[in-house]
Amino acid sequence: MRTPVQFRHNGTEAAVFADGGESLLTVLRERVGDTAPKYGCGQGTCGACTVLIDGAPHLACLTLAETVQGREVTTAGGLKDGAALHPLQTAFMSHFAAQCGYCTPGMLMAAKALLDRSPRPTREEVVEAIAGNVCRCTGYEPIINAILAAAQMPGPHRY
Amino acid sequence: MNRFTYVRPVTVADAVAAKAGAPAGRFIAGGTNLVDLMKSDVERPPRLIDIGRVPGMDAVTALPDGGLRIGALVTNARVAYDRQIAAAYPLLAEAILAGASAQLRNAATTGGNLLQRTRCHYFYDPSMPCNKRTRGAGCAAIGGVTRMHAILGASEHCIATHPSDMCVALAALEAVVQVSGPHGARAIPMAEFHRLPGDRPDLDTTLGADEMVTSVDLPAARFTTHTAYMKLRDRASYAFAIVSVAAALRLRDGRIEEARLALGGVAQKPWRRPEAEEALRGRAPDEATFDRAADILLDGARGQGDNDFKIGLARAVLLRALAQAAAGGSDAQGGHARA
Numbered sequence: 001m002r003t004p005v006q007f008r009h010n011g012t013e014a015a016v017f018a019d020g021g022e023s024l025l026t027v028l029r030e031r032v033g034d035t036a037p038k039y040g041c042g043q044g045t046c047g048a049c050t051v052l053i054d055g056a057p058h059l060a061c062l063t064l065a066e067t068v069q070g071r072e073v074t075t076a077g078g079l080k081d082g083a084a085l086h087p088l089q090t091a092f093m094s095h096f097a098a099q100c101g102y103c104t105p106g107m108l109m110a111a112k113a114l115l116d117r118s119p120r121p122t123r124e125e126v127v128e129a130i131a132g133n134v135c136r137c138t139g140y141e142p143i144i145n146a147i148l149a150a151a152q153m154p155g156p157h158r159y
Numbered sequence: 160m161n162r163f164t165y166v167r168p169v170t171v172a173d174a175v176a177a178k179a180g181a182p183a184g185r186f187i188a189g190g191t192n193l194v195d196l197m198k199s200d201v202e203r204p205p206r207l208i209d210i211g212r213v214p215g216m217d218a219v220t221a222l223p224d225g226g227l228r229i230g231a232l233v234t235n236a237r238v239a240y241d242r243q244i245a246a247a248y249p250l251l252a253e254a255i256l257a258g259a260s261a262q263l264r265n266a267a268t269t270g271g272n273l274l275q276r277t278r279c280h281y282f283y284d285p286s287m288p289c290n291k292r293t294r295g296a297g298c299a300a301i302g303g304v305t306r307m308h309a310i311l312g313a314s315e316h317c318i319a320t321h322p323s324d325m326c327v328a329l330a331a332l333e334a335v336v337q338v339s340g341p342h343g344a345r346a347i348p349m350a351e352f353h354r355l356p357g358d359r360p361d362l363d364t365t366l367g368a369d370e371m372v373t374s375v376d377l378p379a380a381r382f383t384t385h386t387a388y389m390k391l392r393d394r395a396s397y398a399f400a401i402v403s404v405a406a407a408l409r410l411r412d413g414r415i416e417e418a419r420l421a422l423g424g425v426a427q428k429p430w431r432r433p434e435a436e437e438a439l440r441g442r443a444p445d446e447a448t449f450d451r452a453a454d455i456l457l458d459g460a461r462g463q464g465d466n467d468f469k470i471g472l473a474r475a476v477l478l479r480a481l482a483q484a485a486a487g488g489s490d491a492q493g494g495h496a497r498a
Contacts, residue, residue: 001164021160021197043195047262056236056265062194063266064187066165067211110261131396132260 007068009034010078018065025049025060028075036077036105040134047133050106051075057113059132076105079112087153088112088146095146099137106133111147120151161203167212171339171373174210179341179369181206186371188232189266191259192275200285201276201292216270216373219243225379228337231270231372235259235325238269247380249488250407253388254328260397270372273326273336273352276363277319277427278399279308290316291360298360305463307401310470312426317360318463321353321427322399328388330429331405331421334377340370353428363427382407382419387483389476390423400424402473404480408444415439415448420456420481425473432456444485446478453477 002017009032016031028034028051040048042061049060052074079086088108091097098104107130114121114129121129126147127140135143164181168174178184184206187193196202210216216230219241227247229238238244239255259267281287281299288297300308300318308318329349336347353364366372385408392398403423409416418439422430435455442448453474460470 001162003165020163020165023194043198044191044263047260050262053265057262058266059191059262062191064165064190064194064207064209066167067187067190067209113261128396129261132262 003066005065005069007070008072010074014073016065022065023061024051024058024063024065024068024073027065028060028073034075034077036075037109038102038105040102040106045134046103047106047110047130048103050109050133052109052113055113055116057110057132074109074112076108079108086112087150088115091146091150091153092143095142095149097138097142097146103133103135103137107135107143111150114147115151121148123148160197160200161205163204164206165209166206167209169213171213171215171371174208174213174371175339175341175369177206177208178371181208182368184208186210186270188268189234189271191263191267192271196276196283199283201283210371222376227377229269229375229377231268231374233269235264235267235269235272236261238325239264247383248328248332248377250382250386250388250405251325251328251332251377253386254324254390254403254405257388257390257400257403258324269325269375272323273329273372273375274364274366275321275323278322279319280304282319291319291356291363294359294361301463304465306465307399307424308463308466309426310460310462310466310473311422311430311457312355312428313461313463314356314358314360316358317356317427319356319360319427320424321363321429322424323429324388324390324400324403324423326353327403327405327421327423327429329375329377330431331407331419332377332382333419334375336366336372337374337376338366338370339373340367344373346376349429350431356427360427381417382409384488385410385484386488387480389480389483391472391476402469402476404473404476405429406477406480406484408439408481408484410444410485413443415442415444415485418452420452420477422456422473422477425460425469430456432458439481444481446482449478449481450474452481 001020005018006015038048040046044059044062051060185204187207188211217232220228239252245252287299334349387406390400390403405421407419418436435452
């Protein structure tokens with residue numbers, strides 16, 4: 001059964017037909033064309049598919065597309081403002097927080113949700129916020145440091 | 160994943176009627192467990208009834224008796240960060256934050272957490288026989304890899320555990336589950352909500368196939384200061400409990416006036432024995448007293464081989480959690496217990 005689904009995607013309206021059982025991740029990548037969120041484990045274990053739904057981090061692979069009808073979905077593709085990178089993106093680059101890069105879009109969104117809620121987080125809060133995001137390259141330290149650095153950066157973005 | 164039809168009812172009555180029209184269908188809200196199980200072909204519901212937007216079930220409200228009602232659709236994150244709950248039921252907030260990840264807690268609901276299935280690997284693998292998946296098929300876990308399995312309340316048909324942290328705290332707090340069905344509403348105390356496997360491990364709970372959870376009611380707060388939720392797991396975050404303990408005490412003049420104890424990760428339901436709590440009453444909060452309570456709570460514990468260590472571990476965690484609760488809870492020890 002194909003179901004029409006409409007939602008806000010990175011600030012613009014998206015309207016697609018989703019197959020029954022299709023995940024938000026598949027819809028974003030294959031129907032909307034936003035390949036920022038990644039398919040990792042497909043079972044909610046790795047966090048690579050993390051997107052914000054109405055501002056809170058969710059796992060797109062475990063979210064049925066139908067359930068985001070009318071919601072606001074934000075992915076790493078929606079972080080930058082025109083040509084200006086989001087402070088988190090800048091900090092990830094300057095702190096070498098990405099190696100293979102596969103976890104990065106999910107890490108960014110988990111971090112954005114944290115900074116939106118808690119603009120000056122403690123290191124412990126950062127660790128807890130990314131506990132659901134697996135990185136097999138960096139050993140996490142550069143990622144934690146990048147998030148803490150982004151929290152100190154001035155920028156056009158409101159967290 | 161199987162094909163299914165998808166409906167989105169807008170009232171509890173419509174939701175219950177939709178289920179009555181498709182008994183093999185499933186209610187879906189956060190979907191964090193159901194979608195996972197559907198991807199593994201463990202669940203193959205012909206109909207999904209999305210109750211995620213049914214109004215009236217997404218709030219935390221005060222009850223006339225001084226307790227709180229948590230709507231079935233309130234997410235785990237909202238419960239954990241709710242100010243009233245953090246102040247009056249710190250044990251519940253702490254237990255929820257000890258489980259899953261931020262992403263999962265944002266999606267998973269109170270009702271869904273109650274109804275999550277076991278994480279037994281054999282249950283999750285349709286190529287293995289499992290009495291919980293298919294009645295009478297046999298159990299591949301017994302005699303298999305049993306490190307995460309039950310030490311209490313298991314049967315020759317099933318040795319799975321219930322994976323929830325939230326439910327362990329709800330059991331200790333004596334919460335009551337409110338449900339609705341075609342014949343009206345009823346209340347099920349937490350102690351009676353989850354079942355032991357016996358010869359029907361396919362039935363996790365006493366909820367009727369035609370009923371849905373509408374809320375969880377907490378009685379007026381009695382344990383606000385001397386509580387501890389202690390969870391031991393393979394790593395410090397985002398892992399299921401090997402053993403967890405919810406301990407709640409009321410102290411007066413150096414004696415225990417009232418106590419609640421529940422174990423997680425050891426049985427197919429949060430494990431309580433009122434006799435163990437009775438053994439604490441009127442006593443000084445010392446190790447000898449705690450040891451007696453542990454004797455009672457762990458009476459009859461039996462390992463499956465790989466998980467024999469859980470019996471000693473459960474005792475050690477019980478003693479530590481009780482000592483921590485007696486000392487004034489987790490905060491007195493500097494934040495969450497991460498053992």
